[in-house]
Amino acid sequence: MRGRASGLTALVLGAAAGGGFPQWNCxxxxxxxxxxxxxxxxxxxxxxxxxxxxxxxxxVVGASPDLRQQILQNPRLWPVHGPRQSPIAAIVLLxxxxxxxxxxxxxxxxxxxxVYAPAPLLDLLRQNSIFNVLDPAVVRQEPIVPYEPVRCxxxxxxxxxxxxxxxxxxxxxxxxxxxxxxxxxxxRLEANxxxxxxxxxxAEITGQVRQQLRDVDLVxxxxxxxxxxxxVATGLGQKTGRRMGHVPVSGPGGTLQGLADxxxxxxxLHINNSNPILLRDSPxxxxxxxxxxxxxxxxxxxxx
Amino acid sequence: MRGRASGLTALVLGAAAGGGFPQWNCxxxxxxxxxxxxxxxxxxxxxxxxxxxxxxxxxVVGASPDLRQQILQNPRLWPVHGPRQSPIAAIVLLxxxxxxxxxxxxxxxxxxxxVYAPAPLLDLLRQNSIFNVLDPAVVRQEPIVPYEPVRCxxxxxxxxxxxxxxxxxxxxxxxxxxxxxxxxxxxRLEANxxxxxxxxxxAEITGQVRQQLRDVDLVxxxxxxxxxxxxVATGLGQKTGRRMGHVPVSGPGGTLQGLADxxxxxxxLHINNSNPILLRDSPxxxxxxxxxxxxxxxxxxxxx
Numbered sequence: 001m002r003g004r005a006s007g008l009t010a011l012v013l014g015a016a017a018g019g020g021f022p023q024w025n026c027x028x029x030x031x032x033x034x035x036x037x038x039x040x041x042x043x044x045x046x047x048x049x050x051x052x053x054x055x056x057x058x059x060v061v062g063a064s065p066d067l068r069q070q071i072l073q074n075p076r077l078w079p080v081h082g083p084r085q086s087p088i089a090a091i092v093l094l095x096x097x098x099x100x101x102x103x104x105x106x107x108x109x110x111x112x113x114x115v116y117a118p119a120p121l122l123d124l125l126r127q128n129s130i131f132n133v134l135d136p137a138v139v140r141q142e143p144i145v146p147y148e149p150v151r152c153x154x155x156x157x158x159x160x161x162x163x164x165x166x167x168x169x170x171x172x173x174x175x176x177x178x179x180x181x182x183x184x185x186x187x188r189l190e191a192n193x194x195x196x197x198x199x200x201x202x203a204e205i206t207g208q209v210r211q212q213l214r215d216v217d218l219v220x221x222x223x224x225x226x227x228x229x230x231x232v233a234t235g236l237g238q239k240t241g242r243r244m245g246h247v248p249v250s251g252p253g254g255t256l257q258g259l260a261d262x263x264x265x266x267x268x269l270h271i272n273n274s275n276p277i278l279l280r281d282s283p284x285x286x287x288x289x290x291x292x293x294x295x296x297x298x299x300x301x302x303x304x
Numbered sequence: 305m306r307g308r309a310s311g312l313t314a315l316v317l318g319a320a321a322g323g324g325f326p327q328w329n330c331x332x333x334x335x336x337x338x339x340x341x342x343x344x345x346x347x348x349x350x351x352x353x354x355x356x357x358x359x360x361x362x363x364v365v366g367a368s369p370d371l372r373q374q375i376l377q378n379p380r381l382w383p384v385h386g387p388r389q390s391p392i393a394a395i396v397l398l399x400x401x402x403x404x405x406x407x408x409x410x411x412x413x414x415x416x417x418x419v420y421a422p423a424p425l426l427d428l429l430r431q432n433s434i435f436n437v438l439d440p441a442v443v444r445q446e447p448i449v450p451y452e453p454v455r456c457x458x459x460x461x462x463x464x465x466x467x468x469x470x471x472x473x474x475x476x477x478x479x480x481x482x483x484x485x486x487x488x489x490x491x492r493l494e495a496n497x498x499x500x501x502x503x504x505x506x507a508e509i510t511g512q513v514r515q516q517l518r519d520v521d522l523v524x525x526x527x528x529x530x531x532x533x534x535x536v537a538t539g540l541g542q543k544t545g546r547r548m549g550h551v552p553v554s555g556p557g558g559t560l561q562g563l564a565d566x567x568x569x570x571x572x573l574h575i576n577n578s579n580p581i582l583l584r585d586s587p588x589x590x591x592x593x594x595x596x597x598x599x600x601x602x603x604x605x606x607x608x
Contacts, residue, residue, distance in 0.1 A: 024375045025415040027386030035382055043376070065410060069373050071328045072347070078339055082331030084541045098409045098437050105402045111329040117317060129434040133402050235387045 004058075008156075008194035008304045009052050010218065013060065013070040014045035015296035017224050017272040018099035028234060031273050040280040040298045041258075045070055046202045047098045047270040049220060050077065050088075053155030053191025057089040061187050061198045063103030069161065071106075075298065086111050089153030093117035093187040096124050096203060109134040112140075116158060118185060119143045126267065146185070154191065161186040161197070161212055164204040166245040184245060187215065194304035196220070200270035203245045205258030213229050216264050217304045219297060224270025226250050226275045234274050242269060246270075249277065256291045269296040312460075312498035312608045313356050314522065315578040317364070317374040318349035319600035321504075321528050322403035324370060332538060335577050336603035344584040346601045350403045351504045351574040354381065354392075357459030357495025360395040372405030378601065390415055393457030396448075397421035398489040399505060400428050412437040416444075420454065420462060422489060423447040423540050426449060450489070458495065465490040465501070465516055469506040470549040484608045488549060492520065498608035500524070507549045509562030517528050520568050521608045524600060527572025530579050530588050538578050550574075551594065553581065561593045563603055573600040 022031035022045040045066035050058045071077045079085040088123045088157035122141050125131040151161040165184035195216040202222045211220050224246035231237035241248045248254045276284040323480040325348040326335035337345045354362045375381045381455040383389040426445050453463045469488035487525035491504035506526045517523050528550035535541035545552045552558045580588040581599050
C-alpha cells in the first residue's frame, strides 16, 4: 500500500488514558482481567494516533510514554532502510501531561523530524533540560497557533483546535486549588479531501465543539470516563471527570448525548482503566455501540 | 515463593542499552532480525533489574523508559491487592541519561516508594519540573553516597559504588568537546548473605573495579559493545565505546580479559543493538560463552 495517492489512514497507537491499561499499580477488576489475559479486555497503551495521506510519511499525534513499544507493534512505523531512518516525520503535541509528551524522550538518536506544538508546550520542553536529548539542530520545533493550518508531512494539513478545558477554579466545589496549567487542544488533520480530529481531552460538549466536529469524517474523542464520578465510586481517586477536564461518556451533557447527531465516524479513545467500556460484554459497552460509537484499541486502523 | 526467607532473587527487566533492541529508527541487520521475529535474537527493553531478599518487596535498579512494559511482563511486580498497590518499594538511579531515569515518569499515580540516588541525580530531577509528577509527599527521595550502605526494602542492603567514567577530554583524540555530566555509578545489593552488583556502565577495568567485583556472587556488567569501534564500523555512529564510557567486551583490556578470573557469575547487560552477541549463533556470542560469561535477556531470573 506504500505510495497510495489518495485518502487518509489513521492508526491507533494507543487507546488508553494516562497510566495505560492495565495501570502499573492498579488492582481494580478491569486491570486484573487485563493482566490475566481475559479475552474480553484488550491491554492498551497510552493515547496516540498516527496519520498519513501517503502511507509513507506519518504524523504522530500525542507523544505517549509507550511510543517505543507502539512503534515496535506497528510495522508501518518501522525503518524502511538502514542504517538509521524512520517513517515518522512529525510529532504533534496537544498537552503537557506526562502521558502526552514523555514519548519524545524515546525519539532521541539524532533522527530528524519536526515537533509541532503550541508555544507554551515548546516552552515546557525548553524548561526541562532532559528534552535536550532532542538536539534542535536535528529535531525542528515549530510552534502552531489555533485555527492556523500548517502543511506538514505525508500530505497532511494540520490545524490546532481549542477545546473546553478544566472547570474554572472559582466554580469548583471540592476545595482543590490546582490551577489549570495549559489550555486544552485537539488536532484536525486533513489529506486528500479526508479529515480526522484527535480530541483526547474535552471538558464539555459546547456548541463550538459540536461545530468543529460536524464536518470531519472521523473523530477520536475523549472516552476517559463512562460516568463523571467513576474514579470516586471505584475507590481509585478523589476527582470527578469534569474536575480532570474530561466530559463523561454517559449521562446528561455526556458524549453519547452531545455527539449523537454528528455525521462522521466517532471513536472513543483516551479510555481510563476504570471505564467499563473496556470490557467487551459490559452493558456500558453495549450502550456505547448501540448509540453508534466505536471503542478504540491499539492497532486499530481506519482508512478514509 | 512469596515470603521465602533466605537468598536473593534478581530479575532482568531489560537487557538492552539506550534505545533498546530493536531501536526505533535503526535498520541494521540485527534490528531487522529482531523485528522479523527471528528466533536467533530476543527483542530487549532498556537496562534495568529488580532485586529482592524476600520476594515480596522489590528494589528496581535503573528507571528504564520501558518500565511500564517491563512491569506488565513480570508478574512478580504486579499489584497484589487493590485498589492501588505495588511490590515495587524502591528505585535506585545510577545515571542521568534518559534510558536510566525516564522510567520514573511511568511511576506517577500517587504510589508511595523511595527513590535512592546520588545527590547530583536528585538535583537533576528537581531541575526538570516534569518529575514533579512524583509528589515528594508520596515518593520519598533519599540521597546515597558511594560506599555508605543503606538498608532499603525487601531485606536489601544497598551500596553505591564508583566506576571509571568516560575518558578525560584531554586524552580524547577525536576532537569532541562534550564534558562528562555525571560520575559513573554501580550498585551493590546484598540480602541473606548473597550479593549482586549492577554495573551497566564502566569505561575501564581497573584494579579497583576488579576488587569490587571479586567478592560478589553475581555481576551484571556493561556489555554495550563487543568491539570498541563497533558503532563506527557499522555506520551507526561516530563514537567509540570508550568515548561513550563503555569498555568493550573483547580485545586487550576488554571485559572478557579483565574479568576472566572473577569467581562469581558474570552476566553481560546493557547490550547495544550493534553488538553481535545479541545473535545466538554468532562467533562473538560463542566466544563470550566459552569464556564463562552469560548474556542477559528480558525476563531472566537468577536466584542466589
